[in-house]
Amino acid sequence: MSLGVQMPASIAYASRRASEVDPKWGFKPLPKIYTLTNSERDRIHEVGVISASVFKKTRDLVVSALRGDPALAWLAKAVLASVQPEFRSFASEVMIASESCLPKNFRSDLLGDGTIAELQCPGSGWGYLIALENAYGISPENSQVSGTYRSWLRGRRGVWWLYNESMARSIQHLSNTCKGLGIKLDALTTDEFDPNDSSMEVVVKRPPFPELVASEKGRALLRRWLEGRVEIDPPPNMLFDSKLLMILLHHPTTRRHFTDDERGLCHPVTLVESMDQLIGETTIGNLHAIDPSKRRLVLKYAGARYWERFGGHAVHALHKDCKRAEVMELITKALRQGEEGEAWLLMPFVDSRRTFADLGMPEVSDKETSRPHYLLWRSAYQICDNGGVEHVGTVINLRHTWKVHGSSDTFCGIAM
Secondary structure, eight states, rough: OSSSSSSOOOOOOSSSHHHOOOOOTEEOOOOOOOOOOOHHHHHHHHHHHHHHHHHHHHHHHHHHHHTTOGHHHHHHHHHHHTTGGGGGGHHHHHHHTTTOOOOSSSEEEEEETEEEEESSSSSSHHHHHHHHHHHHHHGGGOHHHHHEEEEHHTTTEEEEEEOGGGGGHHHHHHHHHHHHHHEEEEEEETTTTTTTTTOOOOOEEEEOOOOOHHHHHHHHHHHHHHHTTEEEEEEEOOOSSHHHHHHHHTTTGGGGOOHHHHHSSSSSSOOOOOTOOEETEEEEEGGSOGGGGGGEEEHHHOOOTTTTTTTTTTEEEETOOOOOHHHHHHHHHHHHHHHTOEEEEEEEEEEEOOOOOTTTOTTTTOTTTTOOEEEEEEEEEOTTTOHHHHHHHEEEEEEEOOSSSTTTTTTEEEEE
């Protein structure tokens, strides 16, 4: 694959496996751009518009919960559970202050049936998206990604707080590409980051909310934000660092706030609350005892605690690799953590596999390509100042075994 611009030696995620398998990318790039069907393109656009509406409604619910709505006491507990107790009062103050704010950039993980697995703000992959654009011959000047940062920053200096240095290669590539176009976007590690730097007008990516309020630099940045002297994305609200949004769409206390189209973003989601809670034709406490074919469910941690929120560490397909004892152990863990406010959810497993022939890429040559691959659309969006939603770009992910995130054995490319 020829590259349209100067690329670094590697933009791979800094893991041993990715470096060994593909030192350039950390995944397998597809040989050409995938052309979306009209229905796929329409659904991707629709998901962006609906998601922006859902962000607004769920944000309002979080603020209502923190202001003491008794019907939402469970939500107030959930949004503060991952925050260290000594910082919860400050965290609550900051989240209430964010009541008029929406994320600028976000990403949907869209399954092959048109429903989402989750929304991320802004989500990983922006550096990979611009690198793939370059690789397929889209010049930096014509890049949707660089155009997004240009229209957002409008001459202001933006900083990507690179708290996760394993992403440094791809984010530095994004930063360097933008700066080559006159867009002031710096990528700074935590050691380099100065929250009181007056030249920094926009933080385009902040650390997760629990770490933000727990660190001196994070609290200094938040105080500056409270004074209106800096813009932060995503806004400082636990909602944008967790999967609680998915629960709110379907929870009995909140589902009435959403339209059918909004609830239809994802399959019905259940907050794990008790052993005798009904889930389909059985109870949560009985899931371990039924035939695996009847427990085609995904159990996910929905909070923002360090480690478990990363890379699918706490996402389990209960019908696939989990034995009965393991299912019971996971449910027990979810309920135990739920008592502390740390939410876990259950949602249907979606099997939306495609072959490369289905996708019009029979020329892809790999020992696994004859098998169907799990399909995931990772679509990036920007919420514009006028409230409209712009589709920035979509990465197509294909993996022959089920996993919730990209890996070194994943095929990735751009879909347009």
